[in-house]
Amino acid sequence: MxxxxxxxxxxxxxxxxxxxxxxxxxxxxxxxxxxxxxxxxxxxxxxxxxxxxxxxxxxxxxxxxxxxxxxxxxxxxxxxxxxxxxxxxxxxxxxxxxxxxxxxxxxxxxxxxxxxxxxxxxxxxxxERSETGTVVVQFDDGNLTDYSEAFPVLEEHGFTASTFVCPGSIGADGKLGLSELSELRDAGWDVASHTVDHEHLSALDEAAQEAQIAGAKDWLVDHGFERGAEYLVYPFGEYDQTTLNLADRYHELSFAGGYPGYGRPTNRHVIQRVSSPDVETATRAIDIAAAYDGITVLFYHQLTANSEPTRSAFASTMSHLADRESNGDLRVVPARDLESIVV
Ligand SMILES: [Zn+2]
The missing domain is CATH 2.60.120.430 (Galactose-binding lectin)
Incomplete structure (x- = not known):
């Protein structure tokens, strides 16, 4: 020892x-x-x-x-x-x-x-594990490429995703505007919270954290994204005790970084996600979900010819996911479907 x-x-x-x-x-x-x-x-x-x-x-x-x-x-x-x-x-x-x-x-x-x-x-x-492997696809930071690059790929496979946006940067250069967000929502996506300004929450006092969390939720509800308003991603994956308390007051589920393939979540405000996986990492995370009836959440940022992973790597991963789903090995669901399997 x-x-x-x-x-x-x-x-x-x-x-x-x-x-x-x-x-x-x-x-x-x-x-x-x-x-x-x-x-x-x-x-x-x-x-x-x-x-x-x-x-x-x-x-x-x-x-x-x-x-x-x-x-x-x-x-x-x-x-x-x-x-x-x-x-x-x-x-x-x-x-x-x-x-x-x-x-x-x-x-x-x-x-x-x-x-x-x-x-x-x-x-x-x-x-308990869930009845079958479960994969969720998410995007952070409200980049326009969620709409221009990811949306067509996902639509081709019949998948929906979540986009976690910061109301402070809606419609900014390279970011999603209200019309794209509404179209994504109408296609079944969850438009969800990434706080107002993407600050390091654990560096803020309680009042400032609450302004970031409650402010983003209010914006989502006011603009017709009530369903996505139930979900939060912590900027930089950072949280402290105050953040967890506020997340519990304003949201149903909150996401942070981590590993794939866990059982039914018992902590609804620390749900793990695999960050910007390349094809190999994503394939392994998807196959673990299938092999162990696990939950795997994959999340991405901007998708371009030069991003890591690139948009074509993302498309390859989604093809693999579609193959596993059509084989009946797992299901691909929106974030809201996790609510029903939280313990
Ligand atoms: Zn972010």
Whole structure:
């Protein structure tokens, strides 16, 4: 064992104590392992862990089958918050793991970068997966290419998406205007909130955060986007405790960065998404959704001949998604359909 593990009776979600993992600046990792005398079946289950950390970190929950095949589950834990439940996505599959015969589960924290980290873990739980693989496509920042590039590609496959816009830049150069937004909405897209001005929310006080969040929601409702107004994406994926409280007051679902393939979300205001994936990353994230009945949210920014990924890479990814959907391996749904599968 590197690092250290100790019980902490001061900080708990359930039961008398949490586990405090500390990976020191020179320790590579801290770990808790649990071996089962008889293998357990978690094939229909996702992983949720309640955790807090003194700085932002992506811990692992590693699951090993009886033959040593494994899945690494991961979630980004924002530093400095109180305990939050995090729904863990799938970052890596080693071999062909048999989730009906799991022998060991480990929680591992890697410090890295010469900086110590403290993580408190509590209440590791198995959560039902959805009935089938589920993929959601989203766009941030209200770029005109959502309309000019992505919309025709998605329409060809019969998919809809969400566009998260900042009311402070509607109709600006290179951004979507009201007429494009209305057309996207009429075609089934969710026109949703990315706050008024795309500020770093956790750098703002509560009143300023509320102005950014409530102001964007009001704008959406006032302009006929009531349905999309229920959904929020945190600018830069950044949030703090105040942000989470406001998100809960004004929105049904809120999205942040992270991993693909998680089970039914238990934390409706930290729903993970895969950022601007190239074809290889997106294909893997889509195939994980199909293989594990997981939820995968992909999000993109501007799509041009030079963007990363490019518009043609985006089109290739959507072709793969369409192939998997027409095979019956997964379904492609708008953000609002996630509401019904939140636990
Ligand atoms: Zn953004």
């Amino acid at each position: 590197d690092g250290s593990v100790a019980g902490d009776a001061e900080r708990t979600v359930s039961g008398p104590q949490s586990a405090h993992l500390r990976a020191g600046a020179t320790d590579s990792r801290a770990r808790i392992a649990r071996r089962f005398e008889r293998p357990i079946d978690i094939s229909d289950m996702g992983i949720r862990l309640s955790a807090r950390a003194n700085r932002s970190i992506n811990p692992y929950v590693q699951v090993f089958d009886v033959d040593g095949n494994k899945i690494n589950f991961r979630a980004p834990i924002r530093g400095g918050l109180s305990f939050q439940p995090f729904d863990f996505g799938i970052s890596k599959v080693g071999g062909s793991p048999d989730l009906s015969a799991v022998e060991e589960i480990r929680i591992t924290v890697w410090a890295g970068e010469g900086q110590a980290v403290d993580v408190w873990c509590d209440d590791l739980a198995l959560v």
